[in-house]
Amino acid sequence: MSKTKISNPQSLKFARVPHPSPLAADKRAALLKNPGFGRVFTDHMVTVRYHESQGWHDARIEPRAPIPMDPAAAVLHYAQEIFEGLKAYRTADGGATLFRPEQNARRFQQSAERLAMPELPESVFLEACDLLVSTDREWIPDGDGSLYLRPFMFANEIFLGVKPSSDYLFMVIASSVGAYFKTDAPAVSVWVSPDYTRAAPGGTGAAKCGGNYAASLLAQAEATKHGCDQVVFLDAVDRRWVEELGGMNIFFVFDDGSMVTPPLGGTILPGITRSSLLTLAKDKGIAVREERYSIQQWKADAVSGRLREAFACGTAAVVTPIGTVRAPDGEFTIGNGGSGARTEELKSVLVGIQRGRTADPHGWIHRVF
Numbered sequence: 001m002s003k004t005k006i007s008n009p010q011s012l013k014f015a016r017v018p019h020p021s022p023l024a025a026d027k028r029a030a031l032l033k034n035p036g037f038g039r040v041f042t043d044h045m046v047t048v049r050y051h052e053s054q055g056w057h058d059a060r061i062e063p064r065a066p067i068p069m070d071p072a073a074a075v076l077h078y079a080q081e082i083f084e085g086l087k088a089y090r091t092a093d094g095g096a097t098l099f100r101p102e103q104n105a106r107r108f109q110q111s112a113e114r115l116a117m118p119e120l121p122e123s124v125f126l127e128a129c130d131l132l133v134s135t136d137r138e139w140i141p142d143g144d145g146s147l148y149l150r151p152f153m154f155a156n157e158i159f160l161g162v163k164p165s166s167d168y169l170f171m172v173i174a175s176s177v178g179a180y181f182k183t184d185a186p187a188v189s190v191w192v193s194p195d196y197t198r199a200a201p202g203g204t205g206a207a208k209c210g211g212n213y214a215a216s217l218l219a220q221a222e223a224t225k226h227g228c229d230q231v232v233f234l235d236a237v238d239r240r241w242v243e244e245l246g247g248m249n250i251f252f253v254f255d256d257g258s259m260v261t262p263p264l265g266g267t268i269l270p271g272i273t274r275s276s277l278l279t280l281a282k283d284k285g286i287a288v289r290e291e292r293y294s295i296q297q298w299k300a301d302a303v304s305g306r307l308r309e310a311f312a313c314g315t316a317a318v319v320t321p322i323g324t325v326r327a328p329d330g331e332f333t334i335g336n337g338g339s340g341a342r343t344e345e346l347k348s349v350l351v352g353i354q355r356g357r358t359a360d361p362h363g364w365i366h367r368v369f
């Protein structure tokens with residue numbers, strides 16, 4: 001917790017233990033041809049330890065390997081765990097960049113606070129990400145791919161009492177990725193979960209903690225059973241306001257050119273893609289409202305044609321059009337069921353900045369090397 005008396009170093013010296021036998025270049029190239037999402041991992045990982053008596057210490061980058069754990073480690077019992085997701089991109093001049101990584105570092109601190117965990121200094125988070133990207137630079141795919149970084153932290157105290165752990169491990173691993181959705185369809189379909197909610201007021205919805213995803217899995221499995229790519233959650237109180245998808249935020253585009261996205265209020269994840277798109281839309285003079293939008297209105301507007309487009313957004317999903325919405329009482333289609341001009345326009349501006357193809361007016365790009 002931030003209340004800790006231990007001095008929190010703003011930087012740590014990382015010990016470097018190079019992999020003695022990194023994967024051969026031809027084998028790596030074969031994996032990078034079609035990596036999918038989250039299955040191909042690089043040679044190294046970062047670990048930093050925390051103990052309440054020592055603060056953050058023992059920072060290292062070392063060969064990626066299984067981590068020994070005691071079966072009584074607190075995370076295995078009470079799920080005190082948080083994580084982040086951000087991507088490194090290859091630049092035309094052979095360098096590498098990250099997109100707004102300080103935002104991930106800050107959200108990580110906010111998640112830590114909610115889960116009663118110690119705050120990791122922003123500078124340590126950033127250095128850990130930079131170090132892994134530069135060490136495993138050969139793993140950044142060309143073309144549309146990227147290197148997905150997964151910083152995470154978990155409770156490592158060997159104790160079965162229910163209390164904040166005294167001991168934590170922060171790690172970063174990296175995965176070469178392509179598109180998140182496997183579908184070739186021009187847009188994804190979503191299932192409106194009738195029975196399950198993701199987060200309640202006062203809960204952990206705004207934190208990026210593993211438990212939120214564990215709680216979403218049954219609803220996501222139900223979506224898959226109904227032939228849908230993702231689950232969309234309604235609010236836990238009135239069961240009518242659209243909140244977000246299992247792993248991404250949502251935007252709506254109307255016939256007058258305006259846009260709506262559900263407001264942050266503690267129950268949805270404050271997405272960095274969402275916040276970037278809000279800024280980019282405003283730059284373009286688009287009227288964009290952070291406003292509650294009900295499932296009934298969504299259906300009525302899709303049927304009347306007032307709603308022209310809807311899209312999901314997030315680090316993994318980037319900007320993905322939503323074509324079909326399915327619920328137990330029937331389904332409806334948005335626009336022509338494919339993508340729309342506004343979705344494509346915002347996606348191309350965002351991706352252009354992320355990949356260094358267009359100007360970066362807000363200073364969002366962080367050069368790694």
Ligand code: PLP
Nearest residue numbers: 247248249269271272273314315
């Ligand atoms: N909402 C949820 C539940 C997510 O898991 C994610 C992905 O990280 C997002 C929204 C989008 O957040 P970001 O744009 O920061 O990746």
Ligand code: COI
Nearest residue numbers: 085086247314315316317
């Ligand atoms: C991300 O976009 O980084 C996420 O964590 C979402 C998950 C669906 C992979």
